[in-house]
Amino acid sequence: xxxxxxxxxxxxxxxxxxxxxxxxxxxxxxxxxxxxxxxxxxxxxxxxxxxxxxxxxxxxxxxxxxxxxxxxxxxxxxxxxxxxxxxxxxxxxxxxxxxxxxxxxxxxxxxxxxxxxxxxxxxxxxxxxxxxxxxxxxxxxxxxxxxxxxxxxxxxxxxxxxxxxxxxxxxxxxxxxxxxxxxxxxxxxxxxxxxxxxxxxxxxxxxxxxx
Amino acid sequence: xxxxxxxxxxxxxxxxxxxxxxxxxxxxxxxxxxxxxxxxxxxxxxxxxxxxxxxxxxxxxxxxxxxxxxxxxxxxxxxxxxxxxxxxxxxxxxxxxxxxxxxxxxxxxxxxxxxxxxxxxxxxxxxxxxxxxxxxxxxxxxxxxxxxxxxxxxxxxxxxxxxxxxxxxxxxxxxxxxxxxxxxxxxxxxxxxxxxxxxxxxxxxxxxxxx
Numbered sequence: 199x200x201x202x203x204x205x206x207x208x209x210x211x212x213x214x215x216x217x218x219x220x221x222x223x224x225x226x227x228x229x230x231x232x233x234x235x236x237x238x239x240x241x242x243x244x245x246x247x248x249x250x251x252x253x254x255x256x257x258x259x260x261x262x263x264x265x266x267x268x269x270x271x272x273x274x275x276x277x278x279x280x281x282x283x284x285x286x287x288x289x290x291x292x293x294x295x296x297x298x299x300x301x302x303x304x305x306x307x308x309x310x311x312x313x314x315x316x317x318x319x320x321x322x323x324x325x326x327x328x329x330x331x332x333x334x335x336x337x338x339x340x341x342x343x344x345x346x347x348x349x350x351x352x353x354x355x356x357x358x359x360x361x362x363x364x365x366x367x368x369x370x371x372x373x374x375x376x377x378x379x380x381x382x383x384x385x386x387x388x389x390x391x392x393x394x395x396x397x398x399x400x401x402x403x404x405x406x407x408x409x
Numbered sequence: 410x411x412x413x414x415x416x417x418x419x420x421x422x423x424x425x426x427x428x429x430x431x432x433x434x435x436x437x438x439x440x441x442x443x444x445x446x447x448x449x450x451x452x453x454x455x456x457x458x459x460x461x462x463x464x465x466x467x468x469x470x471x472x473x474x475x476x477x478x479x480x481x482x483x484x485x486x487x488x489x490x491x492x493x494x495x496x497x498x499x500x501x502x503x504x505x506x507x508x509x510x511x512x513x514x515x516x517x518x519x520x521x522x523x524x525x526x527x528x529x530x531x532x533x534x535x536x537x538x539x540x541x542x543x544x545x546x547x548x549x550x551x552x553x554x555x556x557x558x559x560x561x562x563x564x565x566x567x568x569x570x571x572x573x574x575x576x577x578x579x580x581x582x583x584x585x586x587x588x589x590x591x592x593x594x595x596x597x598x599x600x601x602x603x604x605x606x607x608x609x610x611x612x613x614x615x616x617x618x619x620x
Contacts, residue, residue: 207610210610210614211610213610214603214610215590218588219590222589276613277616278612278613278615283612283615292506292510293508295503296502296503296504297604300503302604302605303608306609307612308605308608346615347615349604370615371608371612371615373604373611377429379426379451379452389607389610389611391602391604393508393511393513393514393584393602394517395422395425395426396422397494397514397519397558397560398424398425398488399418399421399422399424399488399600400558400582400584400600401488401489401558401582402421402487402489404489404494404581404582404598405488405489406489407581408489
Protein backbone atom coordinates (compact mmCIF):
# COMPACT_ATOMS: atom_id res chain seq x y z
CA UNK A 199 0.00 0.00 0.00
CA UNK A 200 1.44 3.31 -0.97
CA UNK A 201 2.34 5.37 2.06
CA UNK A 202 0.94 8.84 2.12
CA UNK A 203 3.93 10.33 3.92
CA UNK A 204 6.29 12.54 1.96
CA UNK A 205 9.57 10.64 1.80
CA UNK A 206 12.50 12.42 3.45
CA UNK A 207 14.98 13.96 1.03
CA UNK A 208 17.69 11.54 2.15
CA UNK A 209 15.51 8.71 0.81
CA UNK A 210 15.04 10.52 -2.50
CA UNK A 211 18.79 10.89 -2.80
CA UNK A 212 19.21 7.11 -2.50
CA UNK A 213 16.69 6.22 -5.18
CA UNK A 214 19.00 7.05 -8.10
CA UNK A 215 21.60 4.71 -6.58
CA UNK A 216 19.05 1.87 -6.45
CA UNK A 217 18.08 2.64 -10.04
CA UNK A 218 21.68 2.54 -11.16
CA UNK A 219 22.39 -0.81 -9.50
CA UNK A 220 19.20 -2.25 -10.94
CA UNK A 221 20.24 -1.09 -14.40
CA UNK A 222 23.57 -2.88 -14.02
CA UNK A 223 21.72 -6.02 -12.89
CA UNK A 224 19.41 -5.77 -15.88
CA UNK A 225 22.40 -5.43 -18.21
CA UNK A 226 23.89 -8.51 -16.60
CA UNK A 227 20.69 -10.43 -17.29
CA UNK A 228 19.74 -10.83 -13.63
CA UNK A 229 15.96 -11.23 -13.25
CA UNK A 230 15.45 -10.96 -9.52
CA UNK A 231 17.38 -9.66 -6.53
CA UNK A 232 16.93 -9.79 -2.78
CA UNK A 233 17.13 -6.64 -0.66
CA UNK A 234 20.24 -8.26 0.84
CA UNK A 235 22.03 -8.57 -2.51
CA UNK A 236 20.95 -5.12 -3.61
CA UNK A 237 22.17 -3.73 -0.31
CA UNK A 238 25.58 -5.35 -0.70
CA UNK A 239 26.00 -3.75 -4.09
CA UNK A 240 25.39 -0.24 -2.84
CA UNK A 241 26.51 -0.39 0.78
CA UNK A 242 23.03 0.07 2.23
CA UNK A 243 21.41 -2.42 4.62
CA UNK A 244 18.60 -4.63 3.40
CA UNK A 245 16.37 -3.13 6.09
CA UNK A 246 17.10 0.39 4.85
CA UNK A 247 16.22 -0.56 1.27
CA UNK A 248 12.92 -2.09 2.35
CA UNK A 249 12.12 0.93 4.44
CA UNK A 250 12.99 3.36 1.65
CA UNK A 251 10.88 1.51 -0.90
CA UNK A 252 7.93 1.29 1.48
CA UNK A 253 7.33 5.00 0.85
CA UNK A 254 6.44 4.26 -2.73
CA UNK A 255 4.44 1.07 -2.77
CA UNK A 256 4.66 -2.62 -2.23
CA UNK A 257 7.49 -4.25 -4.07
CA UNK A 258 8.92 -7.69 -3.97
CA UNK A 259 7.84 -10.75 -2.11
CA UNK A 260 9.16 -12.11 1.13
CA UNK A 261 11.61 -14.88 0.36
CA UNK A 262 11.58 -14.21 -3.38
CA UNK A 263 12.98 -10.74 -3.69
CA UNK A 264 12.39 -8.03 -6.25
CA UNK A 265 11.72 -8.36 -9.93
CA UNK A 266 14.63 -6.30 -11.26
CA UNK A 267 12.90 -4.88 -14.31
CA UNK A 268 9.67 -4.03 -12.52
CA UNK A 269 11.41 -2.38 -9.61
CA UNK A 270 13.66 -0.39 -11.94
CA UNK A 271 10.66 0.78 -13.98
CA UNK A 272 8.85 1.82 -10.79
CA UNK A 273 11.82 3.77 -9.45
CA UNK A 274 12.46 5.45 -12.79
CA UNK A 275 8.83 6.53 -12.89
CA UNK A 276 9.05 7.83 -9.31
CA UNK A 277 12.12 9.85 -10.28
CA UNK A 278 10.40 11.14 -13.40
CA UNK A 279 12.84 9.29 -15.63
CA UNK A 280 10.24 7.87 -17.95
CA UNK A 281 10.81 10.94 -20.02
CA UNK A 282 13.81 13.04 -20.92
CA UNK A 283 14.81 16.18 -19.08
CA UNK A 284 16.39 19.10 -20.87
CA UNK A 285 19.25 20.72 -18.95
CA UNK A 286 21.16 23.96 -19.43
CA UNK A 287 24.79 24.21 -18.42
CA UNK A 288 26.33 27.57 -17.61
CA UNK A 289 30.08 27.98 -17.64
CA UNK A 290 32.19 26.48 -20.41
CA UNK A 291 35.59 26.39 -18.72
CA UNK A 292 37.49 23.12 -18.36
CA UNK A 293 34.94 21.78 -15.90
CA UNK A 294 31.90 22.91 -17.88
CA UNK A 295 33.30 21.41 -21.05
CA UNK A 296 34.06 18.13 -19.28
CA UNK A 297 30.48 18.07 -17.97
CA UNK A 298 29.14 18.89 -21.44
CA UNK A 299 31.04 15.94 -22.89
CA UNK A 300 29.98 13.47 -20.21
CA UNK A 301 28.15 10.67 -21.97
CA UNK A 302 26.49 9.54 -18.78
CA UNK A 303 23.82 12.23 -19.04
CA UNK A 304 22.30 11.21 -22.36
CA UNK A 305 22.10 7.57 -21.32
CA UNK A 306 20.13 8.57 -18.23
CA UNK A 307 17.49 10.81 -19.74
CA UNK A 308 19.32 14.11 -19.25
CA UNK A 309 19.85 16.19 -22.37
CA UNK A 310 22.07 19.27 -22.33
CA UNK A 311 20.22 21.64 -24.65
CA UNK A 312 22.26 24.75 -23.98
CA UNK A 313 25.84 25.53 -22.98
CA UNK A 314 26.59 29.14 -22.07
CA UNK A 315 29.58 31.32 -21.35
CA UNK A 316 30.45 35.01 -21.30
CA UNK A 317 33.90 34.68 -22.83
CA UNK A 318 33.64 36.08 -26.37
CA UNK A 319 36.57 33.94 -27.55
CA UNK A 320 34.60 30.82 -26.64
CA UNK A 321 31.23 31.69 -28.06
CA UNK A 322 30.49 29.71 -31.19
CA UNK A 323 32.93 26.95 -30.27
CA UNK A 324 31.61 23.41 -30.51
CA UNK A 325 31.85 21.17 -27.45
CA UNK A 326 30.53 17.70 -28.18
CA UNK A 327 26.92 18.14 -29.30
CA UNK A 328 26.69 21.68 -28.02
CA UNK A 329 27.74 25.07 -29.27
CA UNK A 330 28.83 27.59 -26.67
CA UNK A 331 26.34 30.45 -26.63
CA UNK A 332 26.15 33.87 -25.07
CA UNK A 333 24.12 34.35 -21.89
CA UNK A 334 21.72 36.49 -23.91
CA UNK A 335 20.40 33.34 -25.55
CA UNK A 336 19.64 31.66 -22.25
CA UNK A 337 16.01 32.75 -21.73
CA UNK A 338 14.98 31.78 -25.26
CA UNK A 339 16.54 28.32 -24.98
CA UNK A 340 15.03 27.75 -21.54
CA UNK A 341 11.63 28.78 -22.87
CA UNK A 342 11.93 26.74 -26.06
CA UNK A 343 12.77 23.49 -24.30
CA UNK A 344 10.86 24.28 -21.09
CA UNK A 345 14.06 23.72 -19.18
CA UNK A 346 13.68 23.30 -15.42
CA UNK A 347 17.05 21.70 -14.63
CA UNK A 348 20.44 23.41 -14.75
CA UNK A 349 24.10 23.03 -13.91
CA UNK A 350 26.34 25.89 -12.84
CA UNK A 351 30.07 25.54 -13.48
CA UNK A 352 31.27 29.14 -13.25
CA UNK A 353 33.66 30.63 -10.68
CA UNK A 354 32.24 31.24 -7.20
CA UNK A 355 32.12 35.01 -7.70
CA UNK A 356 29.63 34.66 -10.55
CA UNK A 357 27.54 31.74 -9.40
CA UNK A 358 24.87 33.76 -7.61
CA UNK A 359 24.17 36.08 -10.54
CA UNK A 360 24.01 33.08 -12.88
CA UNK A 361 21.55 31.40 -10.52
CA UNK A 362 19.41 34.54 -10.52
CA UNK A 363 19.37 34.59 -14.34
CA UNK A 364 18.44 30.92 -14.54
CA UNK A 365 15.66 31.18 -11.99
CA UNK A 366 14.25 34.29 -13.64
CA UNK A 367 14.11 32.38 -16.92
CA UNK A 368 12.14 29.52 -15.39
CA UNK A 369 14.67 27.01 -14.04
CA UNK A 370 13.60 25.24 -10.83
CA UNK A 371 16.57 23.04 -9.99
CA UNK A 372 20.27 23.79 -9.92
CA UNK A 373 23.28 21.59 -9.55
CA UNK A 374 25.98 23.97 -8.40
CA UNK A 375 29.65 23.13 -8.80
CA UNK A 376 30.86 26.54 -7.58
CA UNK A 377 32.08 26.47 -3.96
CA UNK A 378 29.46 28.88 -2.69
CA UNK A 379 26.00 28.53 -1.20
CA UNK A 380 23.32 30.03 -3.41
CA UNK A 381 20.46 32.14 -2.13
CA UNK A 382 17.34 30.93 -3.93
CA UNK A 383 13.56 31.01 -3.46
CA UNK A 384 12.03 28.16 -1.48
CA UNK A 385 10.58 26.52 -4.57
CA UNK A 386 13.95 26.08 -6.25
CA UNK A 387 16.01 22.94 -5.56
CA UNK A 388 19.74 23.33 -5.19
CA UNK A 389 22.34 20.59 -4.84
CA UNK A 390 26.07 21.02 -4.54
CA UNK A 391 29.13 19.27 -5.85
CA UNK A 392 32.30 20.49 -4.20
CA UNK A 393 35.28 18.13 -4.38
CA UNK A 394 37.35 20.25 -1.97
CA UNK A 395 34.74 19.94 0.78
CA UNK A 396 34.42 16.21 0.12
CA UNK A 397 38.20 15.68 0.24
CA UNK A 398 38.40 17.74 3.44
CA UNK A 399 35.76 15.55 5.04
CA UNK A 400 38.20 12.67 4.51
CA UNK A 401 41.37 14.44 5.70
CA UNK A 402 39.61 14.58 9.08
CA UNK A 403 39.87 10.81 9.35
CA UNK A 404 43.33 10.56 7.81
CA UNK A 405 44.69 13.15 10.24
CA UNK A 406 43.40 11.08 13.13
CA UNK A 407 45.09 7.96 11.86
CA UNK A 408 48.40 9.76 11.69
CA UNK A 409 48.32 11.18 15.19
CA UNK B 410 34.78 20.81 27.30
CA UNK B 411 35.70 18.51 24.49
CA UNK B 412 33.17 15.74 24.03
CA UNK B 413 34.59 12.26 23.96
CA UNK B 414 32.00 10.97 21.51
CA UNK B 415 33.07 10.27 17.97
CA UNK B 416 31.23 12.80 15.84
CA UNK B 417 28.87 11.26 13.29
CA UNK B 418 30.12 11.33 9.72
CA UNK B 419 27.32 13.71 8.72
CA UNK B 420 28.82 16.26 11.14
CA UNK B 421 32.29 15.77 9.65
CA UNK B 422 30.87 16.44 6.20
CA UNK B 423 29.52 19.79 7.36
CA UNK B 424 32.78 21.03 8.86
CA UNK B 425 34.37 21.90 5.50
CA UNK B 426 31.30 24.03 4.72
CA UNK B 427 31.74 25.95 7.97
CA UNK B 428 35.43 26.38 7.19
CA UNK B 429 34.65 27.71 3.75
CA UNK B 430 32.13 30.27 5.00
CA UNK B 431 34.51 31.38 7.73
CA UNK B 432 37.22 31.86 5.12
CA UNK B 433 34.92 34.09 3.10
CA UNK B 434 34.09 36.07 6.25
CA UNK B 435 37.79 36.42 7.03
CA UNK B 436 38.44 37.69 3.49
CA UNK B 437 35.63 40.19 3.96
CA UNK B 438 37.28 41.43 7.14
CA UNK B 439 34.52 40.21 9.44
CA UNK B 440 35.89 39.56 12.93
CA UNK B 441 33.04 37.80 14.67
CA UNK B 442 29.89 35.95 13.64
CA UNK B 443 26.88 34.55 15.47
CA UNK B 444 25.72 30.99 14.90
CA UNK B 445 22.62 32.59 13.41
CA UNK B 446 24.53 34.53 10.78
CA UNK B 447 26.79 31.60 10.00
CA UNK B 448 23.74 29.38 9.66
CA UNK B 449 22.09 31.76 7.23
CA UNK B 450 25.15 31.71 5.03
CA UNK B 451 25.19 27.96 4.70
CA UNK B 452 21.53 26.99 5.14
CA UNK B 453 22.05 25.22 8.46
CA UNK B 454 20.20 26.19 11.64
CA UNK B 455 22.05 27.99 14.42
CA UNK B 456 21.16 25.12 16.74
CA UNK B 457 22.69 22.59 14.35
CA UNK B 458 25.93 24.58 14.15
CA UNK B 459 26.22 24.81 17.91
CA UNK B 460 25.51 21.12 18.26
CA UNK B 461 28.04 20.18 15.59
CA UNK B 462 30.77 22.31 17.11
CA UNK B 463 30.10 20.94 20.58
CA UNK B 464 31.78 17.71 19.50
CA UNK B 465 35.06 19.52 19.20
CA UNK B 466 35.29 21.91 22.07
CA UNK B 467 33.86 25.10 23.44
CA UNK B 468 33.71 27.90 20.97
CA UNK B 469 32.15 31.29 21.05
CA UNK B 470 30.37 33.07 23.80
CA UNK B 471 26.68 33.37 24.37
CA UNK B 472 25.52 36.74 23.04
CA UNK B 473 28.88 37.53 21.46
CA UNK B 474 29.30 34.84 18.84
CA UNK B 475 32.38 33.24 17.40
CA UNK B 476 35.76 34.77 16.72
CA UNK B 477 35.99 34.07 12.98
CA UNK B 478 39.73 33.55 12.79
CA UNK B 479 39.94 31.38 15.90
CA UNK B 480 37.03 29.20 14.89
CA UNK B 481 38.41 28.79 11.37
CA UNK B 482 41.82 27.82 12.74
CA UNK B 483 40.22 25.28 15.07
CA UNK B 484 38.14 23.72 12.32
CA UNK B 485 41.06 23.59 9.92
CA UNK B 486 43.12 21.85 12.56
CA UNK B 487 40.28 19.38 13.23
CA UNK B 488 40.12 18.64 9.51
CA UNK B 489 43.89 18.26 9.34
CA UNK B 490 44.20 21.30 7.12
CA UNK B 491 47.07 22.85 9.02
CA UNK B 492 49.28 20.99 6.63
CA UNK B 493 49.12 20.14 2.95
CA UNK B 494 47.81 16.86 1.63
CA UNK B 495 49.28 15.26 -1.47
CA UNK B 496 46.67 13.76 -3.80
CA UNK B 497 46.93 11.47 -6.80
CA UNK B 498 44.42 11.70 -9.61
CA UNK B 499 43.78 8.73 -11.87
CA UNK B 500 42.13 9.23 -15.23
CA UNK B 501 43.15 12.09 -17.50
CA UNK B 502 40.10 12.33 -19.74
CA UNK B 503 38.13 15.57 -20.01
CA UNK B 504 36.93 15.28 -16.43
CA UNK B 505 40.30 14.31 -14.99
CA UNK B 506 42.01 17.15 -16.80
CA UNK B 507 39.38 19.61 -15.56
CA UNK B 508 39.94 18.36 -12.02
CA UNK B 509 43.72 18.61 -12.48
CA UNK B 510 43.37 22.23 -13.53
CA UNK B 511 41.02 23.23 -10.72
CA UNK B 512 42.74 25.97 -8.77
CA UNK B 513 40.53 25.40 -5.75
CA UNK B 514 42.63 22.47 -4.57
CA UNK B 515 45.92 24.28 -4.12
CA UNK B 516 44.30 27.12 -2.22
CA UNK B 517 42.82 24.62 0.23
CA UNK B 518 45.87 22.56 1.09
CA UNK B 519 45.35 19.82 -1.51
CA UNK B 520 48.24 19.24 -3.88
CA UNK B 521 47.89 16.98 -6.90
CA UNK B 522 51.29 15.27 -7.06
CA UNK B 523 50.47 12.70 -9.71
CA UNK B 524 48.12 12.45 -12.68
CA UNK B 525 47.83 9.03 -14.32
CA UNK B 526 46.32 7.49 -17.41
CA UNK B 527 46.72 4.35 -19.51
CA UNK B 528 46.33 6.02 -22.90
CA UNK B 529 49.78 6.03 -24.49
CA UNK B 530 48.92 9.05 -26.64
CA UNK B 531 48.32 11.06 -23.45
CA UNK B 532 51.33 10.04 -21.44
CA UNK B 533 53.90 12.80 -21.24
CA UNK B 534 51.31 15.50 -21.95
CA UNK B 535 51.32 18.47 -19.60
CA UNK B 536 48.08 19.41 -17.84
CA UNK B 537 48.52 22.49 -15.70
CA UNK B 538 51.28 21.69 -13.20
CA UNK B 539 51.12 17.97 -13.85
CA UNK B 540 52.47 15.65 -16.47
CA UNK B 541 50.33 12.65 -17.36
CA UNK B 542 52.12 9.50 -16.27
CA UNK B 543 51.69 5.79 -16.81
CA UNK B 544 50.04 3.72 -14.08
CA UNK B 545 53.39 1.97 -13.59
CA UNK B 546 54.68 5.13 -11.91
CA UNK B 547 51.85 5.22 -9.40
CA UNK B 548 53.36 3.22 -6.52
CA UNK B 549 56.63 5.17 -6.60
CA UNK B 550 54.84 8.54 -6.53
CA UNK B 551 52.50 7.41 -3.77
CA UNK B 552 55.46 6.21 -1.74
CA UNK B 553 57.59 9.29 -2.43
CA UNK B 554 54.91 11.76 -1.29
CA UNK B 555 53.27 9.42 1.24
CA UNK B 556 50.00 9.94 -0.58
CA UNK B 557 46.87 8.85 1.30
CA UNK B 558 44.25 10.75 -0.69
CA UNK B 559 43.15 10.04 -4.24
CA UNK B 560 40.64 10.91 -6.92
CA UNK B 561 39.32 8.45 -9.49
CA UNK B 562 38.04 9.86 -12.77
CA UNK B 563 38.10 6.83 -15.04
CA UNK B 564 35.13 5.08 -16.69
CA UNK B 565 32.98 2.91 -14.41
CA UNK B 566 34.35 -0.32 -15.89
CA UNK B 567 37.87 0.49 -14.69
CA UNK B 568 37.20 2.19 -11.40
CA UNK B 569 37.38 -0.92 -9.23
CA UNK B 570 40.75 -2.07 -10.57
CA UNK B 571 42.12 1.46 -10.19
CA UNK B 572 40.90 1.54 -6.59
CA UNK B 573 42.63 -1.79 -5.95
CA UNK B 574 45.91 -0.42 -7.35
CA UNK B 575 45.67 2.74 -5.26
CA UNK B 576 44.87 0.91 -2.04
CA UNK B 577 47.65 -1.59 -2.60
CA UNK B 578 50.06 1.33 -3.01
CA UNK B 579 49.02 2.88 0.30
CA UNK B 580 46.10 5.20 -0.42
CA UNK B 581 43.47 5.36 2.34
CA UNK B 582 40.85 7.71 0.94
CA UNK B 583 39.21 7.84 -2.47
CA UNK B 584 36.97 10.40 -4.08
CA UNK B 585 35.28 8.44 -6.83
CA UNK B 586 33.68 10.20 -9.80
CA UNK B 587 32.86 6.96 -11.64
CA UNK B 588 29.18 5.96 -11.30
CA UNK B 589 29.91 2.71 -9.49
CA UNK B 590 30.18 1.66 -5.87
CA UNK B 591 33.68 0.51 -4.97
CA UNK B 592 34.42 -2.51 -2.84
CA UNK B 593 37.15 -1.48 -0.41
CA UNK B 594 38.56 -2.60 2.96
CA UNK B 595 36.93 -1.12 6.05
CA UNK B 596 39.86 1.18 6.75
CA UNK B 597 39.59 2.97 3.43
CA UNK B 598 37.31 6.02 3.09
CA UNK B 599 35.33 6.39 -0.09
CA UNK B 600 33.19 9.31 -1.17
CA UNK B 601 31.28 9.68 -4.38
CA UNK B 602 30.54 12.45 -6.83
CA UNK B 603 27.91 11.49 -9.37
CA UNK B 604 26.12 14.35 -11.09
CA UNK B 605 23.58 12.04 -12.76
CA UNK B 606 22.40 10.69 -9.41
CA UNK B 607 22.25 14.21 -7.99
CA UNK B 608 20.24 15.51 -10.96
CA UNK B 609 17.90 12.52 -10.72
CA UNK B 610 17.27 13.28 -7.06
CA UNK B 611 15.91 16.64 -8.27
CA UNK B 612 13.82 15.34 -11.19
CA UNK B 613 11.80 13.54 -8.50
CA UNK B 614 10.58 16.89 -7.20
CA UNK B 615 10.20 18.50 -10.61
CA UNK B 616 8.11 15.59 -11.84
CA UNK B 617 5.77 16.07 -8.91
CA UNK B 618 5.33 19.75 -9.67
CA UNK B 619 4.35 18.93 -13.20
CA UNK B 620 1.76 16.30 -12.35
